Amino acid sequence: MSITKEYILSDIRQTAKWLLDELKGQKVIAFHGNMGAGKTTLISALCEYLGVTDGISSPTFSIINEYLFTLNGANDVIYHMDLYRLKDEEEAIRAGVEDCIYSGSYCFVEWPERAPGIFPPETVNIYLYHENENKRTIKVERK
Secondary structure, eight states: OEEEEEEEGGGHHHHHHHHHHHHTTOOEEEEEOOTTSSHHHHHHHHHHHHTOOSOOOOOTTTSEEEEEEEETTEEEEEEEEEOTTOOSHHHHHHTTHHHHHTSSSEEEEESGGGSGGGSOTTOEEEEEEEOSSSEEEEEEEOO
């Protein structure tokens, strides 16, 4: 099943809310898109909407960033991962990516095509397309 939505950058917070509603509780989210498509920007908006107050940044060099937030009165963590610099699944596993993915916490993963075999079947795939300076298209695919 897939759904597509266009949005402008000034509506990113509303798009984050819409996306969380569309996820229907799924927590492993793989973000696909070219450089500059808006993956990190959308993930930042999702984290802010969920109540993260820490600084949110791209984990390009650290591979995994952890953000604390409160969900239903309990402390929880969001894992934000960027696999761009990884060579393969083995390197992702050594970096701890697989542990995060199967933790039960939110996992927002950029460049998942670097290690496709480690994702569970219920992973939601998000495809972002850069239409112009201000407009993006988002496609949500789930099984």
